[in-house]
Amino acid sequence: MKLRRLSRFHGLKRPRVRQTWNKFNLYNLYRLREPSYIFHKTFFQQKWWAKAATRAYHGEHIKERKWELMFNRRLLSAVDMDPAYLAANDGSELASGRGSGLHQRVAELRMAEDGEGTTGRDGTKPARRPAAPCATPYMQMTYAPLERRLDQAIFRALFASSARQARQFCVHGAVKVNGVKMKYPGYLLNPGDMFQVDVDRVMTATGRRKPPANKTATPKKENTPKPAAEAADGAAESQEAVKDEAFEELDEAAAREAALKALERIKEHAKLIITSTRDDLSAKRKRAFRALIRDARSAHWHVRKSDSPLEGTDNTIEDLAAMLLQLELSPAEAKAKEKAEKEASEADVFGLSQDERKIFEQLVQADKENPIDPSKPYATPWKPRPYMPAFAFIPRYLEVNQKICSAVYLRHPVARQGLAEVPTPFPFWMNQLAFNWYLRRG
Amino acid sequence: MPPRIRSSQALLLNGCSSPLLSSFTPSHTVAAAAGAAQTTRQCPPSQHTQTSYFSTTAPLELTRLRRDFETWLRTQGKRYRDPTPGEPCRYLGNTKQFSPKGKVFPLNPEFISQPVLSESAREKIWRSVMVDAQPLKAVSAKYSVDMRRVAAVLRLKAIEKQWEQEGKQMALPYAKSVLEMVPVNHLTPERPHEPINDIHVHGYTMQQIFLPTSESREFTRADAAKAFGEHILPVDQKMRIPELLAFEKDLVKGEERRTAEENFYEATTKSERDIADRELIKSQLEEKRKLRVDTDRFEFRFEQISVDKAGRKGRSRSAVGWRYGVPYNDRRRGVVKIPTSVE
Structure with missing residues (x-):
């Protein structure tokens, strides 16, 4: 597939927010504002503008026609049902009174529940839960179908520093799905699919860049006795x-x-x-x-x-x-001597105290885990690349094991009360305008 | 057409030889401009005039946008450059005015970076299932972690342990540093991880229906489901862990908490065993259909296949094998070749 050209990808003059961990992108994201002038334009212009801005982030490397085929106007959502509430009520209380539920009683019930702290499985503190149900931001789910793509999932799992790089990993054969090499970045993950990316590639993508070969200092030749x-x-x-x-x-x-x-x-x-x-x-x-x-x-x-x-x-x-x-030495003597030496070396490594030795051991362990290795394609010892923390988040629909650079796509992203699982930098109304654009009915 | 006037920089180097010209690139900094002046000095003096020591064009500086960008990187942007251990959530949206800590994007309060399971939490889950042999549903309810996530943790952990045994290289520094950047949950009882009783909102249930019923009638959830559609199930039947509902019902009935918990544990164990039994029976039935003939070189497996499965056009998906006169379409242009699932 021929990709879109990359001129002014991270431009400062006409900024576009992209799916990368670039510092220019971070600055553009920081500068992203809700422009008031757009509301003086026609509805068509507003939609066009919103579509252009959101598509520059969501799968800009995917052709428009392909995305149009993927677009779905049915947006997924989920509701957390409290089993305690379901056990206590059969639902008739909502139909009682004048046919639309006894509002007062239901609100009271909810407040009482909150006070007791029986609910709160959603990770928020019960006291903070709003008494009135807040809206479900369905429109933030406009680009949810894209999150199902393999390259997008790799980027979201923090295995690549940009969506394009994630795509390249697939094309270059560094990605496995359920243990089988998958070379198609457009593969749509099914719930329960596990994807693995080559460890070295992930470390290179997310680590600091190696300095050019001529600049690296040659390690000093050590004259260590045997x-x-x-x-x-x-x-x-x-x-x-x-x-x-x-x-x-x-x-x-x-x-x-x-x-x-x-x-x-x-x-x-x-x-x-x-x-x-x-x-x-x-x-x-x-x-x-x-x-x-x-x-x-x-x-x-x-x-x-x-x-x-x-x-x-x-x-x-x-x-x-x-x-x-x-x-x-006789064999028995040799063994005894070896043991004694080992004990002696353990007793005091270079005459260190107990605490110092612990620190020393920690340092040794850290060096073992993250060694200096010039053969690696990234700078060693490994360090995260600059400006990574600002982009480091893992959405709930993935379960990632960073050690083995593997992740499981648990389910499709959903919207729930007050939260939408699709990571998008744009406000509600912009995604809504884009949704309307693709609806082709507004 | 009059000849185009060349820029003064090009004029400046008019007298020099071509390699020098190619080495000069219009620079954006004063320092680089000075460097360029030095290169001109290397030209043979006989061809030179005084003009080569200075230029009338103002040196090109950084654009305002670029300058602002670099200033920002030096000041506010510095915060986002490197991770600080013990201080996750270094996001642009994570400002002091806004209360949820995980707001990633400044303009999108609806997306929150939610905590992920820490290393210890994953180990805890693995231990309780693989060592303590607790049923998956019970573990899910105990730690308030989605069942699918529990299964995924086990699956990933199994690979991790295998790699450890094989001595395969793992991304340890990467894992450590990522878990320092994102919010983590260590699975303590006070901090539940995620909602485990999620019900998918069916499209049919999103409509508003005007349904007149008598006032004296008890209109329950089951009735509401039926009103939305014949095949729509009430919430009670859609629970991911139905044993949890039974547990709460026991409590409502006045059962002691301890007894209810025991019942719950028993029920979850039984359901897990039932699933395993069902799988076993299924595989046994499948085996029964097959005929295995073991020769010294191969094991032949014969299976009964119905020819009618191919359908009228011979293109039925469940059909087996290639049929005469029915060409494959898989090499045709425009046909999607990306697999839809991987087993």
Whole structure:
């Protein structure tokens, strides 16, 4: 479908309120006023004007003809019936008296109900409920059929930052309805339909934009020692020596020297263990130690040969050091040591107090939930895009689970006393004029 | 036709080479204009005159509209830029003069941003149905949450738990921040969530009927329904949770509250069980109609089909299979191909 062109979509000169979270749109919405001059025009002009203004918001990307086919003059509404009232009365009290109900009694009854607080399931406090029934704003439901569209529902569920973007999600195959990919943005949701949008797309649409690639600072290369090396005594020393004397900083000769020294130290240490604990060692472990010494010797020889390449030597040394570390302890000892270390690290992480540790853990958890990840198409850690709060509302006819970016279309939007569920920025009379335009009878 | 006079900016750069011309774009700010003057300075001095250092045209500034917009963003608009934890409903319509907090649009008081279920509320609902095994209707009545919403919460929660188990990436920061922006309901007994006894207003009941009856007659809701149309049901029969009406009737009869509650719980449990039984019987009947033949490679399923189902024209919706001489219309131009429902 060819879409309408987007020139002056968020213009300031001839403002139109749109279905987007744009800051220009917010300003235009703020400036939206009820113009008095319109009432001096003809009825046709008024209707035309109201239709143009409301249609610029409600599904402006949908062709007029399509919307005309969707338009329905029957508007849905619902009434909250109190079961307590229904149980106490059979309805005859409304027909008693002079045929139009005993007004006085009914009003009294309602007031008494309000006082008791038996009603009030509608989410409002019983005391605030008006004694006289207020009108049902049917005309605000003019564009209700559009809210059934899949792209509109995605926008209303706060999964996209504009209706057009929601439409694009469908077309690009990022939306599922009841677990089946749905590529039609014009699919009309049935009550009970569940729609899911790709998590990454939602995060991109609603999150801050990623700065351009050349502006992002390259993360500093961290020279973190391996955890195994930290725990070691003798073997770790050799490893540290390797690390500290740092191959990348020194020239090759120095690197060779350092590697030789480290291998020497590993060899010495292994020999020392064998000689000192000759009787305690099992044959199997002794054999392993000897194999390690052999490996270290061969590595030593390779390094000493001046023409052989140095690549991979540091890896070999690290492996040997780790092996030595493991061999040094019997399996039971290793387990016990690991446990003790874990306990020690839990007891005081960097010497923090109880409260500080709690805060530290919270921070760690927050970082785990919202990590810095340059591979994502949005700025990380994720933050909502600017001016989102002014547009963040979820209508009652949807049940949304934000964690999995899924929602259920519970029912069609309805009007009830004093409330209409179709989110429209326009006042009652403007929607009424638009309704009359589409009625083609006024 | 006389030649069109070019703008002074273009004249200003007349002497420069073309790449410079292309790099210059009419700017809206004074600073940018100054920058443009600097670019002209890079031109070879031999071709230059003194005029290149200034221009007679006034520098283009922001339009008044644009200026106002930016001022607004800096002053009043600042409030709407970022969410503040613990302060939901940052809407344009949410001003101090207006009492309901969730008014989103300044001109539309009829649309209110109503609270949504919080994470804890959803967990509460899930727990009471899946762990405590309470009937759906009872949970709905207890928390005053629409039955359809309760079912939807369970459905979504099941997927969420599955994702959690699979270790799939979830939109956690997004969820947290959205629930900070919109009003939420934690489902406490003092704060009911939504009306659960909604009755759809039937079109037939919106007319005014003059119906003469005798004064001595008790004209009840059932009579009124009949007056609107033969098939119109009275409200009592349209309740979403009819057990709730029975519960209130028990109370009116003078039953003790505790007993009435027990009766209600029993009735809702029974209705749920009945529905499950009915579904089971239905599926069993369906299975009976089928004949399964299991070969080592496939399982063939045979079903009795009536040919008459195709109808006189062979296009009946309930008909099965393709019939000779009846072409499909699904590739024709102008036919809507969007599915109407997804199972």
